[in-house]
Amino acid sequence: MSLRCLTMPYPLSATKLVTYRQCPQSYYFKYERGLKSPSAFGSAELGKVLHKTLADIYLNWSYQDPKPSWEWCYAFWTLNAKGLEESALLEGGKILYRYYDAFVRPHAVMKKPLGVEGKITAELQFDNIEFSLSGRYDRLDWLGDGLELIDYKTTKSETVPDSIDVQLGLYYLALERTYQRSLKRLTLLYLRSGKCVSFDVTQAQREDVRSLISDLATKLRADAEWKPNEGGHCDRCTYQKYCTAKTCEPEPLPEEARDLRQVQLTLEI
Ligand code: SF4
Structure with missing residues (x-):
């Protein structure tokens, strides 16, 4: 077990946290060692x-x-x-x-949003590691008692993304820092049908995200084992040949795998 040094805040997004929750080992291959995972989707x-x-x-x-x-x-x-x-x-x-x-058309007035096509960024400390959180939104509205994020969806499928709980919890933490106001809900607006699906932020989502980041922080600090977590998602995983759960003799990582990134530790005084 080695201890990493510190240089800059560790970048974190909802997509990264969802990958980490699904399988720490595939997170390690993708984000820590920089191995490319080809996307199955073309441009839209x-x-x-x-x-x-x-x-x-x-x-x-x-x-x-x-x-x-x-x-x-x-x-x-x-x-x-x-x-x-x-x-x-x-x-x-x-x-x-x-x-x-x-x-x-149905509304007397088109309300001015708080933000349009904006970035959500915030810096947070977890277990002495400085994280820089980031995400994007299509529209940010003020509801009077909290914020609403609007995410336009142009896909034909209207399935709710797996990342929704993590997105809500993470954006809550980031927006609280940036706007000093609470995220109340996230609305997916499916443009092809006009259907809206809203999700209110819950205490459980906030705690779940805090505990995920805290767990990630522990691994980053001590370079602990990034364990594989098998499941249906393995069928789509492009790292199977390196995976200790999928093969008894995993291939060594290719030469282009990057060295482990250094993370910024903060000192408590
Ligand atoms: S094959 Fe499954 S367990 Fe192995 S790294 Fe990929 S997702 Fe994780």
Whole structure:
């Protein structure tokens, strides 16, 4: 067992914490040793253009008048969607119209969000290790008694991501630092159907995330064993040949595996 030195805060995101919860050993391969894990998904150009158009609408509206017209919103779509294929152009236009019809037209006023396409960043200490938390949101609204994060989804599937509990707990911690206000809920807004699914933040999620980070901090400090955790997720794991649970004679890590990163320890005075 070795003890690592310190240089800079350790970067942490919801995606990383979800991987750690699922299997510490695959976390180690991916984030500690930098081994690439090829993604199965291609680019989603239509999704990007829809995200950009919604951001433009909320960022450019003056908020001196009650709400924008459909034509005003659609102008951003035509501007951003240049270069999309004809079918995607039509599909995206319909999706945007559905959004306007459900979330802008029925309301007397379009409320100004607290943030649009923003980053969530905060620095936190756990067990003497300095972590830098980061995440992204599509929209951040003020509810009057707390914050609501809005995440636009452009996928056809409406399954709730596994990461939702970790996202809620982690963003709660980060936003509390940044805004000194509490995250109340996270809403997934499925743009293709107009369906909204909201999740309120619970005490259990906050504690779960604290305990996950604390556990990770212990491993980072002492470079303890990153144990494999087998499950259905192993079928999609690209590190099986290195995994001590999957093979009796794991292959050595390739040469491009990076050296262990140093972490920043804080001193309690
Ligand atoms: S094969 Fe399974 S247990 Fe092994 S590293 Fe991958 S996810 Fe973890």
